[in-house]
Amino acid sequence: MNDRNTTIMQALASGVIGAGVLTALHETARHYIDDAPRADVLGMRAIRNTLTKIDVATPSDEELHDWALGGDLVSNALYYSLVGLAKPRYELLAGTALGLAAGIGAVGLTGPLGLGTAPTQRTASTAAMTISWYVIGGLAAAGAYALLKRR
Template sequence: MADRNKQILQSLGSGLIGACVLTVLHETARQFSDEAPRADILGMRAIRKVMKKADAEPPADDELHTWALGGDIVSNALYYSLVGLAKPKHALVAGTALGLAAGAGAVTLPGPLGLGTAPSSRSTATAAMTIGWYLIGGLATAGAYAFLKRR
């Protein structure tokens, strides 16, 4: 049981590292480039949409932005923690696959979900950055997982 708990913590910790790397990339790049993906806007739109469906009043934009970043970190950490399903020697492949799948989803799903396409795919550069940054998050997750499993 202790080994299983350790494995879960290693997976979740690795996922959290990847999610934080991804969020830092998004938040830093948006300060410097108009072409940068805006995952924060997608998150804000998703929260607003859910709250309106529940007849609740969304918070002001500053607070909503904080909620969106928190939601991004939690959801991406849980997603990236799936790296723990792989054997440590396959962590790089698993992290790469998770990152590419998340990036492709971030480019293709917002439109059909009613969140708009501009935040993640308004240009070829934006779409490429979106996929690339999710890939970097997956690679950071894989590196953290491999490191933690060696300890």
């Protein structure tokens, strides 16, 4: 495999790690913390809205939840893989910036996008957790990328 392909694979693998960490945080916390962000609810609403607009039957809530988690993992993995565009030594800065941008977007854009604000803005703690967890996902992706690049 050439260097370019290796770099792409490292970036994608790093994105998968970041997305996995973020999803694990969301899914674990929602069972234990009353004010936990609910990215799964946002995903379910987005899928339901899309299916309704194209006049397709909406699956059960359980199946919709699975679709939302899958969509979150794929989209966040691709997003966090952008850490691979960072110059060497700047992976952590890039991961932090990616996470911060995603977290702020998850808090500030859900209302205007018609997905509601409660899943990420129910309380100040909910908003803070949302932003923090996306940053943690970005840092996980950055850390993984830095380690993979050293191999």
